[in-house]
Amino acid sequence: MQTIRKIAVAGTLAALSAGTAAKSDGTVEVLHWWTSGGEAKAVGTLKEAFEAQGGVWNDSPIAGGGGDAAMTALRARVVAGNPPTAVQLKGPGIQEWAQQGALNEVQGVADAEDWDAVLPPALAEIMKYDGNYVAAPVNIHRVDWFWANPEVLAKVGVTEMPTTWDDFNAVADKLMAAGITPLAHGGQPWQDATIFEDVVLGVGGADFFRKALVDLDMDALTSATMVASFDQLRKLRGYVDPNFPGRDWNLATAMVMRGEAGFQIMGDWAKGEFLAAGKVPGKDFLCAPTPGSGFVLNSDSFTFFKVSGDDNLKGQQVLASLIMSPDFQKTFNLAKGSIPARTDVPLDDFDICAQKSHADLVAAVASGSLVPSMAHEMAISRSVRGEFLDLVTEFFNSDMSSEDAVQKLADAVARAM
Numbered sequence: 001m002q003t004i005r006k007i008a009v010a011g012t013l014a015a016l017s018a019g020t021a022a023k024s025d026g027t028v029e030v031l032h033w034w035t036s037g038g039e040a041k042a043v044g045t046l047k048e049a050f051e052a053q054g055g056v057w058n059d060s061p062i063a064g065g066g067g068d069a070a071m072t073a074l075r076a077r078v079v080a081g082n083p084p085t086a087v088q089l090k091g092p093g094i095q096e097w098a099q100q101g102a103l104n105e106v107q108g109v110a111d112a113e114d115w116d117a118v119l120p121p122a123l124a125e126i127m128k129y130d131g132n133y134v135a136a137p138v139n140i141h142r143v144d145w146f147w148a149n150p151e152v153l154a155k156v157g158v159t160e161m162p163t164t165w166d167d168f169n170a171v172a173d174k175l176m177a178a179g180i181t182p183l184a185h186g187g188q189p190w191q192d193a194t195i196f197e198d199v200v201l202g203v204g205g206a207d208f209f210r211k212a213l214v215d216l217d218m219d220a221l222t223s224a225t226m227v228a229s230f231d232q233l234r235k236l237r238g239y240v241d242p243n244f245p246g247r248d249w250n251l252a253t254a255m256v257m258r259g260e261a262g263f264q265i266m267g268d269w270a271k272g273e274f275l276a277a278g279k280v281p282g283k284d285f286l287c288a289p290t291p292g293s294g295f296v297l298n299s300d301s302f303t304f305f306k307v308s309g310d311d312n313l314k315g316q317q318v319l320a321s322l323i324m325s326p327d328f329q330k331t332f333n334l335a336k337g338s339i340p341a342r343t344d345v346p347l348d349d350f351d352i353c354a355q356k357s358h359a360d361l362v363a364a365v366a367s368g369s370l371v372p373s374m375a376h377e378m379a380i381s382r383s384v385r386g387e388f389l390d391l392v393t394e395f396f397n398s399d400m401s402s403e404d405a406v407q408k409l410a411d412a413v414a415r416a417m
C-alpha cells in the first residue's frame with residue numbers, strides 16, 4: 001500500500017515538475033507553533049516522514065500556544081518578502097492570505113490524489129481559494145473537552161464526569177472545600193477564550209453559539225443567554241489557583257497529571273500531553289465533552305506560501321502529498337490527540353477519547369450542531385476574534401459585571417465588523 005502510494009506520488013511529482021530539473025526531493029521551511037511535548041512529538045512525525053522521502057526540512061517553531069505569536073512572526077516574514085514555504089495556518093486566515101495573493105496552490109497534487117473524495121466537504125472548502133487547494137489539513141481537533149484526574153475526583157467521592165455546568169460547579173465546590181484547585185488554567189487570552197466558547201456552547205447550545213460567535217448576531221450577543229454565559233465564566237474564575245496568569249496551557253495540563261488540580265478545560269491537544277507523558281486514557285486521566293450537545297471544531301492545516309525556485313516548489317508538492325497520506329494522518333494524529341482529517345483512515349488503533357470525538361463529530365454533523373471554534377480561528381476574522389479575546393480576558397481579570405461585559409463585547413464587535 002505504502003509502496004503503491006509512493007509510486008503514485010512519484011509519478012504525480014514527475015508530471016508536475018516535467019521540464020524542470022529538480023535537484024533534490026524538495027526543501028521546505030515550516031513555520032509552526034507546536035513546541036509543547038505532545039505537539040513537538042506530533043510535528044516530529046511530519047519532519048521525519050519528509051526527510052525519509054529525501055527532502056530537506058528547515059524547522060521554524062514559534063513558541064506560544066494558540067499561535068498568536070506565530071501569526072505575528074508570519075506577517076513580519078511576508079512583509080519582508082521572505083515567506084516560509086509552509087505555515088501552520090487555518091480557517092478564515094487561509095482566505096485572508098489568499099486574497100492578498102500570498103499563497104501557492106497545490107491543486108495538481110489534490111487532483112492526482114482526489115482529495116475531494118476523502119475530505120469532509122466543509123473542511124475541503126476551507127482549504128481552497130477560488131476552487132483550488134492552497135492548504136492541506138492534518139487533523140480534526142475538538143475544543144470542548146474536560147480533562148480530569150480520576151484520583152483527585154475520587155478524593156471527594158466523584159466517579160462520573162459532570163454533564164452540566166451546574167454539575168461541574170458542584171464538583172468544583174467539593175474540591176475547593178477539600179483544599180484542591182478545581183480548575184487548572186493558564187491566563188492567556190486564547191485560553192480564556194477557549195473556556196469561554198465552551199461555556200457558551202453549554203449555556204446556549206449550538207444554534208446560539210453559531211448566532212453569537214460565528215454570525216455575530218447582535219440580538220444573540222446582547223441576550224440574557226450571553227449574560228448567563230459570563231456568569232458561568234465568573235464561576236470558573238473562582239475555581240482557578242492564584243498562579244494562573246500567563247501560565248502555558250501544557251503546564252496547566254501537567255497540574256492535572258500531577259494531581260494538583262481536578263480538571264482542565266482544553267481542546268484535545270491536551271491529550272497529546274498526557275500521551276507524551278505515558279498516561280493512559282480512562283485510567284490515568286479522563287476525557288468527557290464539556291456540557292452542551294455539540295462539537296466545537298478546530299482543524300490544523302498547512303498553507304503554502306508564494307515561494308519560488310524548483311526545490312521549494314517541489315518541497316511544497318511533496319509536503320502536501322505527505323500530509324494527506326493515510327499513513328501520515330494516522331501516525332500524526334495518534335501523537336497529536338486529534339483525529340484524522342481524512343474520512344477513510346481506520347480508527348481501530350485510536351483511544352477512547354478519539355473514538356468518542358469521532359462518534360460525536362458524526363452525530364453533530366447529522367444534527368447540525370457542529371460549530372467552528374471562535375477562539376481557534378475557525379469562525380471569524382482575526383480582527384473580530386481579537387475583540388472577543390480582549391474583552392473575555394478583561395472580564396476574567398477584573399470584577400466587571402456580566403451585563404457590562406455583554407454590552408462592551410457587543411459594542412466592540414460592532415465597531416470591528
Ligand code: GAL
Nearest residue numbers: 039065066067269298300376
Ligand atoms: C491550537 C492548535 C492546536 C494546538 C493548540 C495549542 O490553536 O490548533 O494544534 O496545538 O493551539 O498550541
